[in-house]
Structure formats: C-alpha cells, structure tokens
Amino acid sequence: MQKTQKINDTIMFGNPPSITFSACVGGKKESKSPIANCFDKLYSDNYFGKSSWEKAETYLVNECIDILLKKSNSNMDDIDFIFSGDLENQCTASAFAVRNKPVQYVGLYGACSTMAESLCLASCFTDANQSKKTVCVTSSHFCTAEKQFRTPLDYGGQRTPTAQWTVTASGAVMLEPTVSPPYVRSVTFGRICDYGITDINNMGAAMAPAAASTLLSFFKSTNTTPDDYDCIYTGDLGEIGTKLLSNIMSMNGIKLKNHKDCGLIIYDVKTQDVGVGGSGCGCSASVLSGHIIPMIRSGKLKKVLFMATGALMSPTTVFQKDSIPAIAHLVELSHCL
Amino acid sequence: MQKTQKINDTIMFGNPPSITFSACVGGKKESKSPIANCFDKLYSDNYFGKSSWEKAETYLVNECIDILLKKSNSNMDDIDFIFSGDLENQCTASAFAVRNKPVQYVGLYGACSTMAESLCLASCFTDANQSKKTVCVTSSHFCTAEKQFRTPLDYGGQRTPTAQWTVTASGAVMLEPTVSPPYVRSVTFGRICDYGITDINNMGAAMAPAAASTLLSFFKSTNTTPDDYDCIYTGDLGEIGTKLLSNIMSMNGIKLKNHKDCGLIIYDVKTQDVGVGGSGCGCSASVLSGHIIPMIRSGKLKKVLFMATGALMSPTTVFQKDSIPAIAHLVELSHCL
Numbered sequence: 308m309q310k311t312q313k314i315n316d317t318i319m320f321g322n323p324p325s326i327t328f329s330a331c332v333g334g335k336k337e338s339k340s341p342i343a344n345c346f347d348k349l350y351s352d353n354y355f356g357k358s359s360w361e362k363a364e365t366y367l368v369n370e371c372i373d374i375l376l377k378k379s380n381s382n383m384d385d386i387d388f389i390f391s392g393d394l395e396n397q398c399t400a401s402a403f404a405v406r407n408k409p410v411q412y413v414g415l416y417g418a419c420s421t422m423a424e425s426l427c428l429a430s431c432f433t434d435a436n437q438s439k440k441t442v443c444v445t446s447s448h449f450c451t452a453e454k455q456f457r458t459p460l461d462y463g464g465q466r467t468p469t470a471q472w473t474v475t476a477s478g479a480v481m482l483e484p485t486v487s488p489p490y491v492r493s494v495t496f497g498r499i500c501d502y503g504i505t506d507i508n509n510m511g512a513a514m515a516p517a518a519a520s521t522l523l524s525f526f527k528s529t530n531t532t533p534d535d536y537d538c539i540y541t542g543d544l545g546e547i548g549t550k551l552l553s554n555i556m557s558m559n560g561i562k563l564k565n566h567k568d569c570g571l572i573i574y575d576v577k578t579q580d581v582g583v584g585g586s587g588c589g590c591s592a593s594v595l596s597g598h599i600i601p602m603i604r605s606g607k608l609k610k611v612l613f614m615a616t617g618a619l620m621s622p623t624t625v626f627q628k629d630s631i632p633a634i635a636h637l638v639e640l641s642h643c644l
Numbered sequence: 645m646q647k648t649q650k651i652n653d654t655i656m657f658g659n660p661p662s663i664t665f666s667a668c669v670g671g672k673k674e675s676k677s678p679i680a681n682c683f684d685k686l687y688s689d690n691y692f693g694k695s696s697w698e699k700a701e702t703y704l705v706n707e708c709i710d711i712l713l714k715k716s717n718s719n720m721d722d723i724d725f726i727f728s729g730d731l732e733n734q735c736t737a738s739a740f741a742v743r744n745k746p747v748q749y750v751g752l753y754g755a756c757s758t759m760a761e762s763l764c765l766a767s768c769f770t771d772a773n774q775s776k777k778t779v780c781v782t783s784s785h786f787c788t789a790e791k792q793f794r795t796p797l798d799y800g801g802q803r804t805p806t807a808q809w810t811v812t813a814s815g816a817v818m819l820e821p822t823v824s825p826p827y828v829r830s831v832t833f834g835r836i837c838d839y840g841i842t843d844i845n846n847m848g849a850a851m852a853p854a855a856a857s858t859l860l861s862f863f864k865s866t867n868t869t870p871d872d873y874d875c876i877y878t879g880d881l882g883e884i885g886t887k888l889l890s891n892i893m894s895m896n897g898i899k900l901k902n903h904k905d906c907g908l909i910i911y912d913v914k915t916q917d918v919g920v921g922g923s924g925c926g927c928s929a930s931v932l933s934g935h936i937i938p939m940i941r942s943g944k945l946k947k948v949l950f951m952a953t954g955a956l957m958s959p960t961t962v963f964q965k966d967s968i969p970a971i972a973h974l975v976e977l978s979h980c981l
Contacts, residue, residue, distance in 0.1 A: 313774060392753060395960070397961075398753045399961050401956065414956070416753050436648065439650075496725065498746065619734065622733070627696055632743035
C-alpha cells in the first residue's frame with residue numbers, strides 16, 4: 308500500500324479509513340422525502356418536544372449520536388473525538404449536544420460543507436493513527452436557520468424562486484482504521500471562492516464556483532475524470548447551482564457526468580414546495596449517512612465522490628452588502644481498496 | 645524518536661512540529677499593553693480605516709497573515725492550509741480575510757480556545773506529513789464582540805465587575821516539520837464541560853472547570869506535574885477564572901505553580917479599565933505569538949504549556965437561560981527535542 312501523500316490539494320491515504328457506521332434523523336418534511344426510508348428515525352413535530360427551535364436541533368444531534376453509538380455497540384467513552392459543527396450562531400446545536408459527554412470535541416464551522424469538512428479532518432486523524440474511533444456529526448433545522456439567516460417564521464416572509472429549503476435533520480458517521488467498505492481513499496480541502504454574488508436567496512450561485520474549484524483540483528491531482536466515478540454527489544447546490552456547476556466544468560473542458568445533488572435527492576422539488584432544493588448541514592449529512600453509504604457498503608456503488616459546499620456569509624455581512632464567499636470540501640469514497 | 649501515539653486524551657508526536665514564525669497585530673488599547681513591544685504592528689484607530697467593525701477585524705486578520713508571510717519569506721501559495729476561526733457569527737472575520745486567497749482553508753469554532761484548537765489540528769497534520777507549511781490564525785475585536793455578545797457600544801451599557809475585555813488583535817503562527825524550537829511535543833484536545841454557570845458576564849467561572857479538566861487529563865497522560873514546566877499559560881480566564889482554576893486543581897491534589905493567564909498579561913488590570921482581564925480569540929493568540937514563542941525560541945523558557953479556553957454559548961442560548969458550556973485545548977511546547 309502506498310504511503311500517505313499530498314498531491315496538490317489532495318491528501319491520498321496510505322491507510323484508508325473505514326466508515327463503519329452511519330445514522331440519520333429527520334423532521335416533518337423529511338418524513339415525506341423520496342428517501343424517507345433511509346432515515347433511522349423521523350419526527351412529525353419539528354419541536355421534538357422541546358421548548359425552542361434551538362433546543363430541538365440540539366435534541367436532533369443527540370438522538371443521531373445515540374443511534375450511531377447503539378448501531379456500533381459503543382459507549383461514548385469508546386470514542387476518541389467528535390468533529391462537529393452546525394449553522395446556529397456559535398455552533399451551539401453541536402456544542403450543547405456534546406456538553407458533559409465523556410469525549411474530546413473539535414468544533415468546526417464550514418456552513419453547509421461541515422459534514423465533508425469533518426470527514427476530511429477525521430479521515431486525516433484516522434489515517435495517521437491519531438484516533439481509533441471518531442464520530443463526525445452535523446445538523447440543521449429549518450426553523451433555526453430561517454430565524455437566523457433570513458426572518459423568523461412568524462413574520463410570514465415570502466420566499467424567492469431561487470431560495471433553497473433548509474433540511475431539518477442530523478447525520479453522523481463513525482470512522483475507524485481500515486476494516487470494511489466504504490473506505491475514504493482521499494480528501495481534498497477546499498479554497499474559499501467569492502465570485503461577487505450578493506443575493507442571500509441564491510446560495511447555489513454563490514457555491515457553484517467553489518464546488519468547481521475543488522472538483523477541478525481533485526481531477527488534476529488524481530488524473531481522473533467524471534467517467535472514473537459511479538456518482539459525484541454534491542451538497543447542496545440545488546437546481547440553480549447544479550446547472551452552474553455543469554456550466555463551469557464545461558468551460559474548463561470537463562463534461563460533468565454521473566452528478567447528483569443531495570439537495571435534489573432529499574426532496575421532490577416538484578411536489579414538496581422547497582424552492583430549488585434542500586440545503587443546510589443536515590442535508591448532505593443525512594443523504595450521505597442514510598442513502599450513499601449503504602449503497603457503497605453493499606457494492607451497488609463502487610467509486611463515489613462526496614463534496615459538500617458551504618456559503619460562508621453571515622446576516623451581518625449581507626446587511627453590509629458584502630458578497631458571499633463559499634467553500635467545498637471533497638471526500639473520495641470507494642467499495643474496494 | 646518515539647512513534648506518534650495517543651495516551652488517554654493526549655497525542656504525543658513522533659515528529660514534533662516546529663513553530664517557525666509568528667506575528668501579531670493589535671488595536672488601540674493594546675498599544676498601551678505592558679507587552680506592547682511584542683506586537684509587530686499597533687493601530688491607534690480600531691476601525692483600521694474601514695467602514696465597519698467587522699471589516700476592521702477582517703483587515704486585522706489580513707494584516708497579520710501578511711506580516712507572517714513576509715517574516716517567513718513565503719507567498720500564500722507556499723502554504724498548504726490555513727486553520728482559522730473567530731468570534732463573529734459564522735466566523736466571518738476569518739473566512740472574509742482568506743477569501744480568494746490561493747490556499748486551502750479549514751474553518752473552526754472554538755470561541756476563545758480557537759488558537760489552541762487550530763494549533764492542535766495543524767500540529768497533527770504536520771506530524772503526519774499531511775501538511776508542510778500551515779498557518780494558524782485567529783482574531784477578536786472589542787467592538788464586534790460587544791455588539792454581538794452583549795450590547796452595541798452605542799447603547800453605553802454598563803459593564804459588571806466580573807466582565808472581561810475582548811482584545812482587539814490577531815495572532816498567527818506558521819507550523820513546519822521538525823526544524824527548530826519551539827517544538828510542539830504533544831496536544832490535548834478538550835472535552836466540553838458545563839458546570840451550570842449562567843452569567844454571561846462571568847466567563848472565567850464558566851471556563852475554569854474546562855481548563856482544569858484538560859490540565860488534569862494532560863498531567864495524567866504524561867505523568868508530569870506543574871513542577872515540570874517553566875510556565876503554564878492559560879487564555880483567557882481573567883482574575884476570577886485564574887483563582888477558580890487554582891482552587892479546582894487544589895481540590896484534585898495538585899498545587900498549580902508557574903501559572904500565568906494571557907488575559908492578565910496583555911493588560912494591566914489595575915490601570916487599563918479592563919475589568920478582570922482580557923479575553924477573545926485574539927488575546928491568547930497575540931500573547932502566544934508575540935510574547936511566549938520568542939521566549940521559548942531563545943531558550944529563556946524551556947518547557948511550556950499553552951492552554952486556551954473557550955466559552956461555547958451564544959446570545960440565543962443565554963436569552964433562553966441555558967448555562968454556558970466551555971472547552972480548553974492544550975499544546976505542549978518545548979525548546980529542546
């Protein structure tokens with residue numbers, strides 16, 4: 308087996324970590340998802356019995372971690388690290404879920420790219436034998452996100468045609484040293500791209516250039532093309548970002564094939580009134596955990612790219628009329644070593 | 645040399661990374677700091693010529709990175725990764741400083757523990773040969789922090805006697821494979837502790853238990869005591885948190901010696917009207933970069949612990965009367981291998 312090495316922006320692992328377990332939990336709209344059967348648990352009440360949206364999201368993360376631990380027959384103190392982050396200010400959904408748990412915590416902020424960011428970091432730690440059992444978890448909640456990034460739901464604000472719908476869900480995976488598929492073959496951390504988009508309701512346009520940047524970099528590092536992969540999953544570009552990514556890749560001489568966006572997998576955009584698709588850390592996290600990983604494990608998919616995208620603005624930077632930077636982190640997954 | 649291994653919560657490096665360069669930039673109150681001469685650049689205007697506090701903080705981060713690159717005779721595209729985070733919502737000071745720079749970015753949220761968190765992560769990457777040149781940078785700004793966590797300055801709100809003063813500064817370091825002191829011998833990521841403190845103006849009390857937890861864990865892993873270190877630096881417990889840490893350590897049978905808090909180093913609490921001391925990501929980052937690292941490099945300090953603490957609440961969780969979780973990450977630095 309080759310030694311771990313960094314070629315351009317891609318770290319290729321000598322000891323590819325395994326994703327041994329995964330779990331995901333969703334809310335009300337997710338219960339009607341075309342992939343609803345992929346969730347471990349679904350709730351019809353987005354408060355999850357709690358007194359605030361924020362407490363509800365924390366509950367969601369806790370539930371997801373609990374299910375993951377049960378599946379893996381582990382206790383919390385068997386886990387070396389939790390890598391986590393979310394969209395709430397100061398990432399409180401994650402931190403409050405993990406407080407007083409007997410586990411080391413690494414707090415991240417990558418907006419909707421957080422699931423891929425945490426997987427990239429955890430994979431590096433696992434490959435280097437710095438961690439034996441690592442949990443990556445993230446979440447989003449439609450109501451906390453609307454309140455924080457747009458307007459509180461109670462205001463009844465109208466949504467624009469380019470808006471995406473924040474998924475109410477949490478997804479988690481466990482990483483361990485090489486044992487069984489899916490294997491993480493390589494990771495590519497992204498660069499922050501800002502193409503001057505200022506429309507807070509058009510995240511797809513803001514994120515597509517970052518997605519293209521990371522994908523082009525990965526193909527260059529690995530000397531591969533879209534043909535080499537059964538599927539290239541992005542999260543969450545929605546309908547507009549998906550078209551833009553395809554256009555940008557074409558302009559760079561690459562025909563984007565086998566591409567699917569988590570934001571268009573999790574909802575039926577025709578019937579579920581979700582604008583141009585799903586978004587939020589919990590979107591790509593739950594699609595990865597419940598839908599993609601089982602297909603790689605079973606061998607239905609052999610080689611897959613998972614690339615989550617994040618828009619790194621805040622309401623303050625938007626008020627100040629600044630443009631929206633974005634980032635995309637990529638994880639290469641495979642059924643075989 | 646020993647192989648890299650994790651003993652309890654501590655990762656001990658087989659290839660201890662070197663902190664090859666460091667830089668720090670400060671604002672108005674920092675110009676009167678007892679360690680003002682440690683800063684590379686100081687400004688008398690906290691707007692730094694920008695139109696908003698947020699843009700000012702982004703400018704500060706950019707300045708600090710520029711100075712670091714100049715010192716190290718590097719270009720941005722020589723750098724593998726920037727690990728960064730700050731206190732602004734969605735960590736925009738960092739992300740906006742790095743946007744469109746030709747470098748891979750890993751966004752973190754650890755509140756005021758971010759400098760130690762980024763150092764821990766970057767050290768793991770460097771030890772594992774996953775990165776050759778890594779920049780860790782963080783910042784805080786008194787005016788962005790007050791506006792976001794308490795009340796906008798324009799309101800003229802009174803400060804309580806237990807309040808700390810957010811430092812307006814940015815600090816950055818460069819990590820490279822083993823070459824010269826200071827060396828990072830080990831890192832200990834913290835666990836999230838919440839002892840039920842609900843007073844947003846008493847961060848020291850919220851953070852002291854997390855500091856004690858990480859420190860006790862480190863002493864156990866390494867079988868050492870405070871006597872083994874020339875200095876144990878915390879950031880930023882202030883006067884109250886410092887006393888509490890000492891008490892908790894005593895209760896655990898350890899007399900805390902050689903301890904200094906970055907929040908009490910950066911300001912003269914008697915004369916500078918800063919409450920019980922400095923705080924903010926930029927506090928421990930600038931004290932580390934400008935004050936501690938040069939002393940280890942010269943051999944004036946041989947063995948040092950650097951542990952930054954962070955309070956992980958948000959204004960929303962405080963409004964909802966929830967308590968304040970905290971975390972502390974520890975970095976072991978030495979002059980000799």
